[in-house]
Amino acid sequence: xxxxxxxxxxxxxxxxxxxxxxxxxxxxxxxxxxxxxxxxxxxxxxxxxxxxxxxxxxxxxxxxxxxxxxxxxxxxxxxxxxxxxxxxxxxxxxxxxxxxxxxxxxxxxxxx
Amino acid sequence: xxxxxxxxxxxxxxxxxxxxxxxxxxxxxxxxxxxxxxxxxxxxxxxxxxxxxxxxxxxxxxxxxxxxxxxxxxxxxxxxxxxxxxxxxxxxxxxxxxxxxxxxxxxxxxxxxxx
Numbered sequence: 670x671x672x673x674x675x676x677x678x679x680x681x682x683x684x685x686x687x688x689x690x691x692x693x694x695x696x697x698x699x700x701x702x703x704x705x706x707x708x709x710x711x712x713x714x715x716x717x718x719x720x721x722x723x724x725x726x727x728x729x730x731x732x733x734x735x736x737x738x739x740x741x742x743x744x745x746x747x748x749x750x751x752x753x754x755x756x757x758x759x760x761x762x763x764x765x766x767x768x769x770x771x772x773x774x775x776x777x778x779x780x781x
Numbered sequence: 782x783x784x785x786x787x788x789x790x791x792x793x794x795x796x797x798x799x800x801x802x803x804x805x806x807x808x809x810x811x812x813x814x815x816x817x818x819x820x821x822x823x824x825x826x827x828x829x830x831x832x833x834x835x836x837x838x839x840x841x842x843x844x845x846x847x848x849x850x851x852x853x854x855x856x857x858x859x860x861x862x863x864x865x866x867x868x869x870x871x872x873x874x875x876x877x878x879x880x881x882x883x884x885x886x887x888x889x890x891x892x893x894x895x896x
Contacts, residue, residue: 703884712785712872712887713824758824766837767812767876769885771824 675772692759699761785888804873814874
């Protein structure tokens with residue numbers, strides 16, 4: 670069955686450092702991969718989208734890579750700030766119905 | 782900035798009762814979705830909706846669930862006879878177009894508690 674795995678352990682880093690979050694998937698061939706941010710009690714907020722034929726995408730301090738051979742995406746936040754503390758969700762989509770399949774998320778804590 | 786809104790923010794109901802969760806998607810969006818998130822678990826897809834029809838639904842979306850766009854602005858999720866296991870956060874989302882590469886905009890959610 671399709672499986673998406675994100676590191677379930679919280680990631681604690683110091684302000685100013687680069688945070689790297691991992692998303693691995695199996696039994697799936699997504700056309701696109703998206704990253705969302707979710708704060709406690711709130712809905713997910715879109716951050717970045719990367720297509721299967723793209724290796725890397727950047728937006729301000731954010732960078733996403735997508736390796737379809739390894740079936741893995743890495744999400745980087747450079748020069749991290751305490752305001753970046755949240756849960757980050759990886760979501761895959763392959764069909765044309767818009768259905769997103771989410772990972773369980775990784776909680777990032779940036780300490781000042 | 783346009784946003785998806787949902788009402789109510791919290792709904793408490795007794796098992797077996799019907800509930801209707803309401804959403805107002807972003808005005809120029811054409812594709813609508815419902816997801817749910819049980820406390821501490823991942824966000825799960827329920828249904829996608831376009832042109833007054835369901836595009837896709839998950840196994841969770843059984844005969845107890847239905848969706849409707851009763852007018853030009855609202856999008857509703859109805860649960861006919863709620864069960865304890867329906868307790869979750871329900872998120873509505875919308876997008877300009879279906880599939881990719883369009884991101885989905887999520888509402889703040891309705892917390893449903895079934896007692």
